[in-house]
Amino acid sequence: MKRGDILLIGLIVVIAAAFLVPRWLGGDSSEKDHNEKRVANITVDGKLFRTVELTGEEQTIEIKTEFGTNLLKVHDYGIEMIDADCPDKVCLTFGFVERNGGTIVCLPHKLIVEIEGPPGEGDDVDAVVK
Amino acid sequence: MPSLNEQSNLALKRTVIVAIFAAVAVVLSLVESLIPINMSVPGAKLGLANIMVLTCLYFLRARDALMMVLLKTLLTAFIFGTFSSFLFSIMGALFSFAAMWFLLMVGRKRLSAIGISIVGGIAHNIGQLTAASLYFNTTNIFYYLPMLLIMGVLTGIAVGIAVRYLIPSLSKLSLFDGFLTETA
Structure with missing residues (x-):
């Protein structure tokens, strides 16, 4: 291993840390806003398939399309891919996603799940009333 | 005439090496898919084919x-996938x-196989994420890039070490006689 390698590794780790550390620090504060509703947008082949509210109760969503079948599970204000009949199973490795911007992708099925904050930033009151 | 003969001999050798390496790389990807290792980061993999x-x-x-x-x-x-995954x-x-070719041209003196394989692995991740973000029209996927960078460093070191052992061993084979390059 040469000095250039060490420099390169250091540089990459610093870049990665610059992204990861604020995320970890910010993670604690996001715990308390569980009462604000988040939704997961499920998109298949570029078209919105379904929008699910992320609730504390368990709920299973089956997505059957011409590309294949995926099984999603909503629980503890987050969402998780629990089964898929795709060949690579990469989507199962995404694990449990709960934060804004969290994503689950299943490439072979052209499926993407994205978590978003409360629908419409301005109408907080409406969201609470619901 | 002998020089012409030698030239075609060299071209033949090159073709054979390309074919062998490609075949080994495919086998390595197959082996990799059989290893039940959970990287816990989506999209991360060992990248054994990168050795070849x-x-x-x-x-x-x-x-x-x-x-x-x-x-x-x-x-x-052809073996695994569908057209979109291709x-x-x-x-x-x-x-x-x-990325690896560029680094070998520019920084062969400064970087060893380890550094180059790290960059290669990370460039692979970035390429796939870019393709996915264009395809799905979202930048959210880059959320996973930092984790992939860390994994890329680890797997890149492993691949680089493998290459460092492989090159001297292959150099001993007569097939590779004409192709010796100075290595790290």
């Missing part, structure tokens, strides 16, 4: 290595190839 790509870049010219990358990606896509892997493979 990098070794090829050390031994042969860039265009031969490119040929080998294309062959490897095509064959793997688009993603070719994007990753070409990104990775370009």
Whole structure:
């Protein structure tokens, strides 16, 4: 291993840390806003398939399309891919996603799940009333 | 006449090496998919096939290595995948190839195989994420890039060490006689 390698590794780790550390620090504060509703947008082949509210109760969503079948599970204000009949199973490795911007992708099925904050930033009151 | 003979001999050897390397790379990807290792980061993988790509870049010219990358990606896509997954892997493979080739041209003196394989692995990830974000029209996927960078460093070190052992061993074979390059 040469000095250039060490420099390169250091540089990459610093870049990665610059992204990861604020995320970890910010993670604690996001715990308390569980009462604000988040939704997961499920998109298949570029078209919105379904929008699910992320609730504390368990709920299973089956997505059957011409590309294949995926099984999603909503629980503890987050969402998780629990089964898929795709060949690579990469989507199962995404694990449990709960934060804004969290994503689950299943490439072979052209499926993407994205978590978003409360629908419409301005109408907080409406969201609470619901 | 003997020089012509030698030249065609060299071309033949090159073709054989490209074919062998591509075949080994495909087998390595197959083996990798059988290893039940959970990286806990989506999209992260060992990248064993990168061993062959990098070794090829050390031994042969860039265009031969490119040929080998294309062959490897095509064959793997035929075995595993669908057309769309082929688009993603070719994007990753070409990104990775370009990055490693560039580094070998510029920084052969300063970087060893380890550094180059790290960059290759990370470029592969970036290529795939870019393809996916264009395809799904979202930048949210880059959320996973930092984790992939860390994994890329770890797997890149492993691949680099493998290449460092592989190159001297292969150099002893008579097939590689004409292709010795100074290595790290």
